[in-house]
Amino acid sequence: MQTLAVDIGGSGIKVIALNELGEATTERSRVETPNPAKPAPILTEIVSLAAKQGGFDRVSVGFPGVVMDGIITTAVNLDPEWIGLDLAAVLSERLGKPVRVANDADIQGLGTIEGKGVELVLTLGTGFGSALFVEGKLVPNLEMGHHPFRKGETYEEQLGRAALDDVGKKKWNERLEKAIATLEHLFNCDYIYLGGGNTKKITFDLPQNVKIVPNLNGLLGGIALWRD
Incomplete structure (x- = not known):
């Protein structure tokens, strides 16, 4: 098959x-x-x-x-x-x-998660995608990218590809670091996985429970x- x-x-x-x-x-x-x-x-x-x-x-x-x-x-x-x-x-x-x-x-999450605890998947590409899993079960229709993040803008407006091109890699990384800290605190995540083409732009040291996963996932x- x-x-x-x-x-x-x-x-x-x-x-x-x-x-x-x-x-x-x-x-x-x-x-x-x-x-x-x-x-x-x-x-x-x-x-x-x-x-x-x-x-x-x-x-x-x-x-x-x-x-x-x-x-x-x-x-x-x-x-x-x-x-x-x-x-x-x-x-x-x-x-x-x-x-x-x-x-x-x-789908990126389904190809990535371990199925234990609270696992958050973020995709950094043209937009800002998200998927939340609790004990391997998907929380449906979580469009976190369009939720307010900071300065009156959404996660996608601050961290999508257009924002990266506009503000540059240094400021984009500062924003991403804040976003990870905010979301980790919000969901008390066991693991956060980062996927998407813009993960190669990350320059800061990720927390121990945060890791970059292959786009192939x-x-x-x-x-x-x-x-x-």
Whole structure:
């Protein structure tokens, strides 16, 4: 049973094939996210990438927003046309395979967590993604990135890629250090995991219970969507 794992991001679309154990059986493929990031061109890119991955039986998709029963309800870093789209149904029709869709940070977490205590996953990319797990169980629809953080701005406004480009690496790191301390205190986390492309910009020493995890986890976690 092969699962095609898809990660839709604000800057890139990635796919890989996984076996039943969630191990990669192909090389990861990536293309730039079309601009504007509307559904039609992104779906076309996914179909094209899928065709190069060989055979697969089902599909898992990570999407940067709130997903409820396969339907997109928020898409802050993509085009508003996504909102209300039944992505699972549309992509299933295009690929001819069953499709399950979840928030991208949730999938990153499913590919990362140990399943013990309170574990928080933060993704630092185009936006600021989050997923909270308690004893291995996901707390659903936690869009922490759009909650107030400091100076009247949200976590995403202070720590997304646009903020990094605007204020520079030094100030961005200072903000991230404050955010980690705030969230650790808020949730009393046993572990905090940091994923996403901007983790390579981190310059300060992380607390002992905070660690950077591979971006590949955002694809590998896709197997968990099929564990009924």
